Amino acid sequence: MSQSVAYYNVHAQQFMDETLHLDMSALYDAFLPHLSENAHILDAGCGSGRDSREFLVRNYRVTAFDASEKLATLASAAICHPVAVRTFDQVSEYQAYDGIWACASLLHLPQQQIPQALATLWQALKPGGVLYVSFKRGEGQREHNGRHFTDATEEQLQSWADALQRLEKITIWQTADRRPGRDEHWLNGVFDKSPKQSDKLITGGKHRHFLPHLCASINKSSEIDMAVAFVKATGLKLLVPDLQGALGREELPARVRVLTSDYMDITDPEALRSLMLLQEQGAQVRVFQSAGTSFHLKAYIFTYVGHDKSRHGTAFIGSSNISRQALQDGLEWNYRVDYPSDDGFFEALSRFEELFRHDNTVPLSDGWIDEYEARRVLPPTPTEAGSHEVEEPPAPTPVQTAALVALKETRAEGYSRGLVVLATGLGKTWLSAFDAAQMGARRVLFVAHREEILHQAAETFIRIRPKSRVGFYMGKQRDMAVDVLCASVQTLGKNAHLERFSPQHFDYIVVDEFHHAAAPTYCRLLSYFAPTFMLGLTATPDRTDRSDILSLCDDNLVYAHNLFEGIRSKLLAPFHYYGIYDDSVDYAEIPWRNGKFDPSQLAHKLATLGRARHAERVWEKHGQQRTLAFCVSINHADFMAEQFQKRGFSAAAVHGRSELSRGEALEQLRSGELVILFSVDLFNEGVDLPTIDTVMLLRPTESKILFLQQLGRGLRRAEGKDKLVVLDFIGNHQGFLHKPQALMGADMNHRQLAQYARKAASQKLDLPDGCFINYDLQLIDFLKSLDGEGTEKDYCLLRDTLGRRPTLTEFYRFGANLSQLRKQFGHWFALVAHMDDLDETESKLVEQQSAFLTELEKTPMSKSFKMVLLEAFQELDGWRNPPELSALASQSLKVLQRRRSLLGELPEAMRESPDQKTWQAYWQRNPVKAWVGGNTKTAGSFKIADGYFAAAITLASDQIDTFTALVQELVDYRLASYEARGNIEPVDHNVSVLPNSELARTGLPFFPTLKIACGHFRTSLVEAEEYRHLGEGYGQLNPNRHFIAQASGDSMNGGKNPIRDGDYLLLEQVSPNQAGSITGKTLAIERMDEAGDTQYLLRVIEKTAQGQYVLKAKNPSYDDILVTDELSEQFRTFARLESVIDPLELAVGQDFMREDIAGLFGAEFNRGSWNVGHVFLADASAHVLLVTLNKQGKADNHRYMDHWLGEQRFHWQSQDKTTPESKRGRELINHQELGLTIHLFVRENRLLNKQAAPFTYYGKVGYQSHEGSSPMSVILKRV
Template identity: 50%
Template sequence: MNQKSNPLSYGSKLTTGGEDQLLEKLVHAINRANEIFISVSFIQKSGIRLLFEALSDALQRNASIKLVSSDYMCITDPTALRDLQLLQQSGAQVKMFVCKGRQSFHMKSYIFVRNEDDTEYNGCAFVGSNNISEAALTSAIEWCLRYDQNTKEPEFKNILNQFDAVFNHSQTVELTDHWISNYIERRSEVKPALQQVGAIDEPKAVPNNAQLEALTALQGSRDKGFKRGLVVLATGMGKTWLSAFDVQQLGAKTVLFVAHREEILTQAARTFTQLMPEQTTGFYNGKQKQQESDFLFASVQTIGQQSHLEQFSAEHFDYIIVDEFHHATANTYRQLLNHFKPKFLLGLTATPERTDQADIIQLCDNNRVFERTLINGIEDKILVPFHYYGINDETVDYQALPWRNGRFDPNEATNAFATNKRATHITEHWHKHHQQRTLAFCISKRHADFMASWFNKEGIPSAAVYSGSTLHRNEALEQLNRGKLSVLFSVDLFNEGTDLPAIDTVLILRPTESKILFLQQLGRGLRQSPETDKTHLVVLDFIGNHKSYLNRAMALLGKNHPSATEINKLKKTPELTDGCFVNIAPELIDFWADLVRMGKTAIQAYQSLSEYLGRRPSASEFFYDGFKLTKMREQQGSWFELVANQEDDAKIQKITRNPVYRNFLLQGIETTSMAKSFKPILLEAFLELDGLRTPPTTEALAQRSREIFDRHPELLPDIRADLQNCSSTDSRWHKYWLSNPINFLSKKDQNHSQAWFTVEHGVFKANINIDAAHINVLERMMQELVELLLALYSDRISRKKEKDKPQVEAKQPESNVVQLPYFPNLKIACGHFKNGTADEAELMEIPTDYNRKDNSRLFLARASGNSMNGGKNPIQDGDLLLLERITSNNAGSISNLTMAIERQDEGGDNQYLLRVVKKNSDGSYRLVANNPEYGDLIANEGMATFARLVGVVG
């Protein structure tokens, strides 16, 4: 019977294995059937892996699946049973035939029905020797005879009836967690028998080199006291496997894995069950609420809601994993993270930049545990090298395409892309560089269909695959892997969460405004594929004359900010690591160079970052992106005024138009002075306690603040030494917290119109009138600014650590000179505070008169200004100053000494000033200039001494 009369089947009725694989015919039938009936003696994980995607897709289109296997000789793999449970949870009916005594169970049948209407159907049944294992479905010599039926004749009805008899047999039981647990125990006693029949499936997975390093780092992080951490692993390096290995390392019994897409959750569940089949797994989403499972895989859209969070105690999970942070709103995750208190929380992402990680790192208590980029993965032989060709998309004028909200209009872009001229251009370059299996990314279904049709006309076997396409995704991948297709043109199906190891060529035919998305598309082809002898990935990227494409070049170079230096590197075909290279058309590099020379305003920086992220940036992301916050405020007034100007967000616009709210956010939070981390920790605790609605007592505020410190062990040194180990309920801690941030945050700053917080009758609250209707949005805006404060402070700590390291090693003299590090950009102001950085250092020789036994803390910088031009030892503008860095070991007294003072401006940049420090009778300090024309300054909590003056180098 031919395929036209029975769309479920094709080819000869007898399948013999090897070149004539049963797998292809089963996948073909699964993708077209309304009803699926499978009965096999045993199932191995290698076999169910080959059928899982097709069966899962069938369930999604509401096909009926009934499957029965057996415990015959305990050959079936428990991991395969867990995969069957995942299908069961999606709607499949799965049962096990329990053999008694020496009873055998040898059924191997696959039955498919396609209903055409109420009276007619097509059917086919494969009956033979094939169980569900990779060998049986592919390479082994296995005979299987197909019976086709396209009407309701008695013989086919008899086949269905006989299946039902087995499926409903008294010895056939439903597959449950309890049954699997008992089966695992029974199976452990019959391993020798399994080995005799060759039923031991592939060995358990083990960590790769990068995962081993990450596991060590994760355990070390926990040993330091961290309860949360972020791991950055490039696409293809095994983030999900790492999380499963770490769950095993920690010995966690209850686990929550959170993601934004069902596909990611299903794949994660399969990973965990493969490693730990003895644990039960379940889903928590819009359809299922299996909250009693050991390992729960939950969609953030569901479990992130307060009503669902309340179904779990705070300590319900030992371990929580949050995957792909960059896809979620911070507020959704924050509700979840504020509710749960696991032994450890792991954030996972593949994004490589600090900009991308700004919100993520806040949620992980500023603890970046481990990071490996694509290049690291290639160097470790986990990923294959890539050959990247940036091809000028000369057939399209991107400047003429409508650009709205950070992306091109898809209809107009499709019209410009789906042309014979562009297709010819693409085909020429594909013929020049392609390998065996190509995955192409298109902007729309119409674009994908056009390209597939064009390539087929050119004699290149191709297909378009997308949601609702005639060819199912799983079948398209199988055909590509087998070589029946050379190119798959896809739309939004393979950006993430899909393992495509055989792909060796990636064709990027669409604009990809987000660097994250671009790296995910690149990563689709970087996985190793020993079966196909893949040596490298070819990437053909068609690049237009538009600013959004600049992100791609920076992504390849691992850079966040495009600069003239980085652009020039591209002209020399940079080699990133062995086997990798980047080749970009010269006219594109020239175009990018012109863009970089133009510079950016705050609005342009905001828009560029929005395009890169694919969404509105947060304040901390904007800070890490490098635009000066002080410059931003000069141009826009405040962060949220910039947001309100750029986003169609009526709620934020309404808040920023209210002068009380605006000043509260700007003065009370965004630009509050910080000597330590206390203020952002206090504000974080206030928000966690729902302080805008129900102002907390100072005791509750102090207690929650201490709990937040416990999540931030790197900030504990800010606390007075004798209180670093005290409990959150200790009265000494409450007293200390009252006298420090609560007191300071409740005072009116000299530059502000009022005190923005107050304490009344032991309750800490905002000192403004807030309309109840505005609380939700004001709370979110506050949270974003608190995260900015923590980012500013964390960056300050990092820069201080770098500064405290000898930037350039001081060398002892061989003759009459000594070499010390000189910082050309570190201007020590003699007048008013002046911005400076210690980002560059060089060695400078000075006379041996200044040599000391220990030169490790000495450095050189220039004076800038005339406030110290007076007294016995005047300091002139431009003098070379010899300074000694202050550390905890050499601090000593500072009174009456000339000191370099450090503070940060509102944008988080360091400023420096040289003054004589005088102590007042009340214990405070004033900063005195040697030049009487300059008045004294009163030291405040935002200032710190960082070096003492040794002398002026003559």
């Protein structure tokens, strides 16, 4: 056909002139009478557009295409209607058109391709539709005037038609060519497709599933009755989503009754437990106790109100029980009975009523299931299709296995709380069920804020613990005598409900998706209960969103596996992401409040014809086979589905009020009957859609989590699916800025977003293999325009990202400049007040208690104890009821034991179970004494009265809860920032295989973006502090004065000790009054220019004979700067250079893959030379030792005896060939004299999660002694 396409591209205008005005009315009269008014016609191979124009004039809906790009362009202009460029094999629509017109177009295909092209068009034709085709009358194939022709006879046309299914009739006739000077004859055919009928008999099998019929009936019915001999969990889960939807309708929830039996013990106990959950939601479930009586019922009865407002009914009577095989692929016959046309419906309903109330029928209960499980004996061989159908619980994935190991280890270390971060799609809820089973938890509490999550959790726990009783505590449900309780925090979090349980009632508590709620909502619940272990779960990609839950988990991040890691581990599909500029909507016109657009105005702005057309074009270009599109409202979803249908695509909308149920929609999407499904929120979570290969986001998302959940619907891997395409429609508004952050799993301020845009534009983003990110240029420009900084700007960005005001911990972890904050506003809550984010009570408290809150935020902390005491004080409700000192000391110890990372600050004798009297005395010396003012001459914030520890400030009773929340926010921040310093002595949990890599090293603030401008002034922003560690070789270091920064520029690159661009510098912060003698010293000079920007200059300070200072560069290419009186007012001594740091010093304690180690020494990685345990780098004068402690799987002669001798010394055994006299042996023994260094990298095991494990760098080591030869045993000591 390409030959013909090329011809028409060249002769397009000539063809237009010859055909556009021909009178084809005789052919229209044979075709159009088959169509209803406003029918949808596909003009397949429209040529000049002549026929499309006529159909449009007659008020038909038209979709037109042609394979010639030039013809399509001219035709579109001539008829003022879009004409797509595509070929017959690109027609993928399913039952989309009432009529298809293929006039003189199929004839250009090779003869062997015509049957497939007809089948493709036939599939796109609706039942009852009509297809018109025409060929030149003749036989065989030929080339004529640069075009290919396939001619046809009546017999040939009839043969092609006979291959089409559901062909009702074909009409064939001849006509003469109407063009001047032509004497050819044409063969015309009209193919009528038989209309779709309501099948009375559903026979099952591959293409006639019973399931869609049930789903459709459930969706429209007000009364649902099912009676089956047995229920299998595999089949029930196919019906549960639609049954839950029917029970949960806002208007007129359905009555659902299910009757099954214990006949032959085939019914699954697991299925019965799931039916118990359905019963919790309002269904009535009963069991017929057969007692030897046969029970072979398979009846499904539905009652609903028809369009005429009268009662209608449908019953299916047949052979299908509730099993996957019976509902899907099995050959099962079920006969349909409809009322009012068949009174047999009422006969079936009457018999159901009798059985439902039969003496042998009992209500389903947990007790009955327990008894049934105890006596159940499944027949040894299947009695019916699906009777032995079993779906084994899934085994943990490699990621879940790694998380389970980490959870087990964290409990062994003494932690009672922990956080796990898993990307959407990696199975957080499954992990919690696996871990509860691993721990042997007897009673489990699963807490979430949405009922949908709780229902999914209940089903998951039943799969893993099929013998457990599972219940709910939400809404009006109050189950207590259960093994697994799924509770909404809104209900259980109230004191009246908490007090119905003892604090020790649950062994294991799961807090899921905590990012949806404010921390105080959960604090009450978590403070009340004392489980053996509490697990926090989130899919939040960055530290910002998870800071609150991390504090509730005692800052114990047990395990994390983000989106990119999930893709790299082959558990999630790679994605191609397209950020599409949404130019049809001016988002600035839509009100924006609390991180959200006004929903009604947003829905109105999004449902426009222009935007729908834009979406269609983008989808046609990038979309794949099965698309899930997310809309902002029901009206928006319906509108988009209608617009896509008008364009000839098989599309549908599914929501709570749609005619199509969720079950039907999924089935049609899987089968290919639908190519695009528009939804509001029914598919955000918990839906198994592995074959979805395109996700289209047609609405803003209020949070990173919602964005990732919608993205996650398509990330499941499936056979034949190589990637997920994401089409995200984005406006140039702050409401979309969280999306790049969510996608990359990183929090970004405005400046970092601008940098991200630059990397995206140049395709330099660090993405997993197979992934791709592209933004329209308008969006790149918008993101670039954000470049800049400022406390208020960062606050607004974070507030918009979270959809609420941030906490101080979140702001700190976001990377905001806290020094600038305090310089500008004084303290945190002053900024919050300035941003109008405090309510009336909070504002009053911040004003009244400003001194205390400021002290709390800024008070020096050499240890964590002051904040630990405050946390314990608040847990004891101390503002309301001052605790006794003994109770406060005991609770403080519990906090420390819970926050294991802080326990190392205590003397060893105090860490676990010290004597109460000894412990209380220790605690009173510090921090009690500090808080009551014992260390100063001023009055403290607290006081001791009659053995009670009480606040020295006065609070009204109605202020206490609010004040508690404000204080806890500051306590969380102080502990989080304190732990980030890393100066806490580690607690030795049993035996440590690997010593602490940070032993005897001091953590110093590291400013990766603070460049000391060498030679040229450069504006720079001090980002939030990271901490890097230096050893004793750098002298006595103080984290409050010393810090690390990188040099920028080459002005100091000269002389004996040059400072090069990128060097790491150790500096001591000094004030002008503390700098002492500065002559001859290298100083960082701070300058505040006229614009208020802070700039830095690194120079050697010299003095002229006249006493003026000169800032001297070591590089002679740079001029010295004479500090005049005018300039001196702008300069301030900022820091003194102590040393240039060896970059390897900063790598100590970090993990590196084998292939990344070479780069630390400026070497190239070569697998042949680096796949050994001892590498010599001549250019770096370095020996690199790569040690694996546990060498299972190695041959005996490779299992070297490597182990730690305490914290500082290491026993290393060389390879067999190494002797003290060999070159390598001599270099190790005499490395200092030879100017060589030895570097030690150690890992415990060769593999981690079935992949190569990284090595931890322990820094430089020195030779101490050796013994033996071939191999040598060498004792090395950390330098």
